[in-house]
Amino acid sequence: MREERAPETYSISLSVASGFEFVELAETVTATLARLTGFDEETAMWISMAVREAVINAIKHGNKEDRQKRVEIQYAFNHDGLSICVRDQGSGFDLSQVPNPLDPENLLKPTGRGIFYMKAFMDEVDIWSSPGGGTTVRLRKRIRPRSP
């Protein structure tokens, strides 16, 4: 007989000043929580790399390294998977204006692959950004990807 229970969801949050020295902390916490969620070592590594990209963007493009501004990282995980929200206090941006790094004219550009990188390794990446309202990036990874 199987016990049917509502899956418990755990929430953890982290708030750091806008300094690159905290990127590693975010990476470590993410990898630990990804393993706790049930992801294998390799997947946990890719998730933590994706979160790093979001945190770096929040510090660099969002908060522009203003140490008075904070980056909030919220984790929620249950037996289905892990969801991470990275929020900054910057002035936002227009996602539709971000060039596609796979376009032939962008292929050899030194930057512009961060959001693409997140999307490649996560199941879902949602970005909410409003002028003056900061940016929130939500990254999600399911334990078992939904079949296509």
Add this chain to the structure above:
Amino acid sequence: MIRIEHRTLGDVHILDIEGRITIGEGTLHFREAVHRVIQQGGRNVLLNLAGVTHMDSSGIGELVSAYTAVGNRGGRLKLLHVPPRVREVLTITKLATVFEAFDDEAAAVESFR
């Protein structure tokens, strides 16, 4: 953490790279190492990535910049022992076909002849 060692085989400059090519220390040291080779007149550059454990979007960017910098001076930059994780990021960013890559050092060195 990144560690880079420079050796030469004839006129081929090999950089043995270990650790992380990620924003900050990783990309900085990588860039310096490549520019040192260029300044020494190196034109045939082979990056041995066997020990590379992580590469983020800035690391990819740095690899592309190195490729362009060497190319702009009439040289060539190639890759050796690309580990699966690096191969993965190169593939998704459509750069796998831009870089010439080898699994055999002697063959890689010979390819510059």
